[in-house]
Amino acid sequence: MNAVSRSRAPSSLRPALPSGLLHLLATCLALAICSLTLPAAHAVALRAPDAKPADFPIEPQVLQQTTEDDQVRIDETRVGGATRKLTVQPKIKGMPAYEIATPTPGRPTAQDPKAGQRVWLNIGF
Template identity: 60%
Template sequence: MKTLWPAPLTLLLLATAAVRAEEAAPRTPPEPQVLQQVTEDDKIRIEELRVRGQTKRLTVQPKIRGVGPYEIASPEPGRAPADDPKAGQRVWLSITF
């Protein structure tokens, strides 16, 4: 009588090799979550860009004649908002391309 133990052993070795190959493959970091949000009413338009949950850009465009668009400065990464004097201040966009 012939034993069939080499077939299950071969399958086990193939499965182990597949798992090791998957572990050895370099993993790419996930793409950051980017969210663009626009809030608008009859007097103002606010555009916000968030990356990984942190506000990177906040642009305000008033719809009043003679008032130009401006940005609200976001805090620098790694600094507390209280320690960043320009955080939350208006930055006027005088030169645009």
């Protein structure tokens, strides 16, 4: 006899399920799972294909602003609230226009050496 003996109930005491009943139980379980997930899938299918969440704008807001006085004209372009381009046109005769370099997006201003520096526009078309 083996060192480890297993105790099993005699086959006459174990309940026997017919294979047809097992198939029926499996089918009922599959239907129950489908009935739980079907309403969510149906709601997704009925949603309009071009519907987008209201929290996320389709495109960032672009704002072009011009400030002018008797000495200078400043054109500013903002995309999503961040300044992307800043052009200064002095009204003094002979002074060329220049840009002020904007910070690189995603980089702290203190670590961006070119941010706030003048960039002369030498090439004109």
